Amino acid sequence: MTKTPVTVTVTGAAGQIGYALLFRIASGQLLGPDTPVKINMLEIPPALKAAEGTAMELNDCAFPLLDSINITDDANKGFDGANVALLVGARPRTKGMERADLLKANGGIFGPQGKAINDHAADDIRVLVVGNPANTNALIASAAAPDVPASRFTAMMRLDHNRAISQLAEKLNVPVADIKKMLVWGNHSADQYPDVSYATVAGKPAADMVDSAWLEEYFVPTVAKRGAAIIEARGASSAASAANAAIDHVYNWVNGTPENDWVTAGVASDGSYGVPEGLIYGFPCTSKGAEWEIVQGLELSEATKAGIQKNIEALESERDAVRELGLL
Numbered sequence: 001m002t003k004t005p006v007t008v009t010v011t012g013a014a015g016q017i018g019y020a021l022l023f024r025i026a027s028g029q030l031l032g033p034d035t036p037v038k039i040n041m042l043e044i045p046p047a048l049k050a051a052e053g054t055a056m057e058l059n060d061c062a063f064p065l066l067d068s069i070n071i072t073d074d075a076n077k078g079f080d081g082a083n084v085a086l087l088v089g090a091r092p093r094t095k096g097m098e099r100a101d102l103l104k105a106n107g108g109i110f111g112p113q114g115k116a117i118n119d120h121a122a123d124d125i126r127v128l129v130v131g132n133p134a135n136t137n138a139l140i141a142s143a144a145a146p147d148v149p150a151s152r153f154t155a156m157m158r159l160d161h162n163r164a165i166s167q168l169a170e171k172l173n174v175p176v177a178d179i180k181k182m183l184v185w186g187n188h189s190a191d192q193y194p195d196v197s198y199a200t201v202a203g204k205p206a207a208d209m210v211d212s213a214w215l216e217e218y219f220v221p222t223v224a225k226r227g228a229a230i231i232e233a234r235g236a237s238s239a240a241s242a243a244n245a246a247i248d249h250v251y252n253w254v255n256g257t258p259e260n261d262w263v264t265a266g267v268a269s270d271g272s273y274g275v276p277e278g279l280i281y282g283f284p285c286t287s288k289g290a291e292w293e294i295v296q297g298l299e300l301s302e303a304t305k306a307g308i309q310k311n312i313e314a315l316e317s318e319r320d321a322v323r324e325l326g327l328l
C-alpha cells in the first residue's frame with residue numbers, strides 16, 4: 001500500500017445509516033480502490049458499545065484498505081486529522097416535538113461538531129451533513145467553523161437526486177444509466193423541487209417524454225415525499241439508500257463527476273439562480289476532484305423559478321429560526 005491513509009470520521013456510527021455506510025467506506029467505495037482509510041467513529045456514550053460491535057465486524061471483514069478504527073464520544077478526538085467527515089448522527093424528531101425544538105436539539109450537536117472540525121480536522125476537510133434537517137445543520141456546523149471555507153460544508157441532496165432518476169427511469173422503462181442531468185433544487189425536505197427540465201434520456205430531452213400532469217401530480221410529490229413513504233413502509237427511515245447516496249456524493253466530490261453530467265449537491269450558495277448567498281441549497285454541481293462547482297447559465301422555466309423560490313423561503317425560515325435560537 002503506497003498511498004497515505006485518508007481519515008474518515010462518521011458520526012452516529014452505531015446508527016442504521018452508520019451500519020450501512022461503514023463497510024462500504026472500509027471496502028474502498030467512498031474514496032476509490034487504491035485509498036486506504038482510517039475510520040473514526042463518533043458516538044454518544046450509550047451507543048459506544050454498539051459502535052464497538054460494528055468495529056469488531058469491520059475487523060472481521062479483513063478489508064485490505066482499512067488501516068485503523070478509532071471509537072470515541074469526544075468530538076475533538078473524533079475529528080482529529082479528519083479529511084472527510086460524514087455527519088450522520090442527529091436528534092430525530094419525536095412525537096410532539098416542535099420544529100424549533102428539533103432545530104435547537106440539532107444546533108446543540110452540529111455547533112460543537114463544527115467547532116471541533118474547525119479546531120482539529122485536516123486542512124483539506126470535506127464535510128457532508130446527512131443528519132436532518134441536513135441543509136440547516138450544515139449551515140450551523142459551517143458557522144461554527146470560521147477557519148474552514150464554507151464550500152467544504154455540504155448537505156446531502158444526492159438521495160433525492162437518485163430517487164428522481166429512479167422514478168423517471170421506471171416511468172419511461174429505460175435503464176437508469178441512460179438518464180443524465182437530473183436535478184433537485186433546494187432543501188432536503190418535502191419542499192424540494194425535483195426538476196427534469198434539463199434531464200436527458202439516452203441523449204434526448206426527458207421533458208419531451210413525459211407530460212406536465214405526470215410531473216406535477218406524480219413525479220414531484222413522489223420524489224419529495226419518498227422519505228416519508230419509506231418510513232411508512234419500513235417502520236424506520238431510509239438507511240441503505242441514504243448511505244449509498246453519501247458514498248456517491250463524496251466519491252464524486254473527491255474523484256470528480258462524469259463528463260457531460262452533473263449531480264445534485266447541497267452547497268453554500270454564491271448567489272447563483274437568485275438563491276441568497278450562504279444558504280446551503282441543492283444545486284446542479286460538478287467536481288473535478290477539488291471543489292463543488294455550481295453549474296451556471298441554465299434557463300429557468302416559470303415552474304422551476306417557483307420551485308426555487310419556495311425552497312429559498314423554506315431555508316430562510318429555518319435559518320431565521322436557528323438565528324433566533326442564537327445558533328448562528
Ligand code: NAD
Pocket residue numbers: 011012013014015016017018042043044047088089090091092109129130131132133134156157159160188237238239242
Ligand atoms: P439512527 O437513530 O439509527 O442513528 C443515529 C445515531 O446517531 C445513533 O446511533 C445516535 O446514538 C447517534 N448520535 C446522536 N447524537 C449524536 C452526537 N451528538 N454525536 C454522535 N452521534 C450521535 O438514525 P439513522 O437512521 O442512522 O439516521 C441518521 C440521520 O440521518 C437522521 O437525522 C435521519 O433523519 C437522517 N437522514 C437523512 C437523509 C438525507 O437524505 N439527508 C436520509 C435518511 C436519513
Ligand code: LMR
Pocket residue numbers: 132159226227228230237238242
Ligand atoms: C429520507 O429522505 O429518507 C429521510 O430524510 C427521512 C427522514 O425523515 O429521516
